[in-house]
Amino acid sequence: MKKKVSFLFFSVLLSMGVYSQRFLTLEDCRNLAIENNKALKLATEQERVAYYQKKDALTKYFPDISFQGAYLRNEKNLQLVPSSFTVPQLPTIPGVTWPIPPGTEVPMPDAIRSIGEIDIKNIWVGGFSLTQPLFMGGKIIAYNDIESYAEELAKSQKDTKLKDVIVETDNAYWQVVSLATKKELADSYVDLLKKMERDITLMENEGVATKADVLSVNVKLNEAEVTQTKVENGLSLSKMLLNQICGLDIQEKISLRDENIKNLSIDSEDSSLPNIEEAIEGRSEIKSLELARKMYKKKENIAFSEFLPQVAFTANYLWTNPSAFNGLEKKFGGMWNVGVVVKVPLNFVSSSSKLNVAKAQTNMMGYQLDEAKEKIELQINQSAYKLNEANKKLIMTEKNMEKADENLRYANAGFEEGVIPASDALAAHTAWISAHSEFIDAQIDVKLCKVYLDKALGRNF
DSSP states (O other), rough: HHHHHHHHHHHHHHHHHTTTTTEEOHHHHHHHHHHHHHHHHHHHHHHHHHHHHHHHHHHGGEEEEEEEEHHHHHEOOOSSSOOOEOOOOOOTTTTTOOOSOTTTTTEEHHHHGGGEEEOOEEEEEEEEEEEEEEEETTTTHHHHHHHHHHHHHHHHHOOOOOOHHHHHHHHHHHHHHHHOOOOOOOHHHHHHHHHHHHHHHHHTTTTOOHHHHHHHHHHHHHHHHHHHHHHHHHHHHHHHHHHHHHTTTTTTOOETTTTTTTSSOOOOOOOOOHHHHHHHHHHHHHHHHHHHHHHHHHHHHHGGGGGGGGEEEEEEEEEESOOTTBBSSSEEEEEEEEEEEEEEEOHHHHHHHHHHHHHHHHHHHHHHHHHHHHHHHHHHHHHHHHHHHHHHHHHHHHHHHHHHHHHHHHHHHHHHHTOOHHHHHHHHHHHHHHHHHHHHHHHHHHHHHHHHHHTTTTTOO
């Protein structure tokens, strides 16, 4: 009974392990990588930043309205009348005697002094201000254009990163498929050599084969088992890498749809290239550089605006407490004013330097754009040649594989009949594993070359 329960428990655990394995297609891997890629998330946030910076630049067309207020507490009030005054030098008049000699200090009565007292212990000041730009030398227009280009640039850079993520995911996906297929091939090769080892041992016992034949088979079997282990390790590491790219736990068990497919479906498309100029213009990298050049051109306009006058309309409403609009009153009083402000720059030396810097930066960006177009044209042609070579190699390796299969069948049959020596049979086995391995690599190479060409042409995946 205990054995039955243990067996049942083990079976349940085994089935849970099998069904917990995640099954993924190429499209699933792409979607997971796009969803979890940190660089793409960063590019999305940069796109949001550019969007809000564009909105902020648009506000420069509208008036700037602000309010300012202040409160001040003073220790003393102002006294316009002193506490005493000195009698001035009076004119001498015959027969007249002045009651107060000149230079005498006479105290000032409090009733008279209070008339000249100004209460400034509590002062309130406030006001609204409005400034509407009328002409800024084209600076505001240039700023808005720059922010519009910056938003497009952020989208273009995100598109470039998106394609890079897809290419990286495809590379990892097909690497797993390649190693999974080679693992099956290695397992079959090991099984084949084990059977041959059993056969050669029986033949040695019957005196048909020599000890050297047995040892040569043993050596080949050991080499095949070492290769099998390397392929298994490489497959595990490749799946870990794919998990990391897809944002999964690196230890999570995954199974790919194309792992168990012997012959991958290869699209037979027209190998002729489209219009190279159109392909270059469609590349997101070229769009980014063109936008960057336009931004630097607008910076030239901003630098040139330093030579032009700036005109703005201003309107204000000011109030104070105490107010002096009807005598000095202890209450709030205010007034409005409007005007036009004109600023004429005179620092032409500094402005000329800024303009020359902006022009040089625009030229530099133009040179980078021309260089990028040349490199992309070269990249497109290289990718097209590599795809053509991969297609030819695929046809050749498929023929070689068919010949190797046939050769192995004859070699096995001849070896079992004793008419072919073990060395020839081992050579047929080696040719068979090599042909199948090259065929697998050729299929994967065609898949990846197609991806690289699509990326070079700026196509959407």
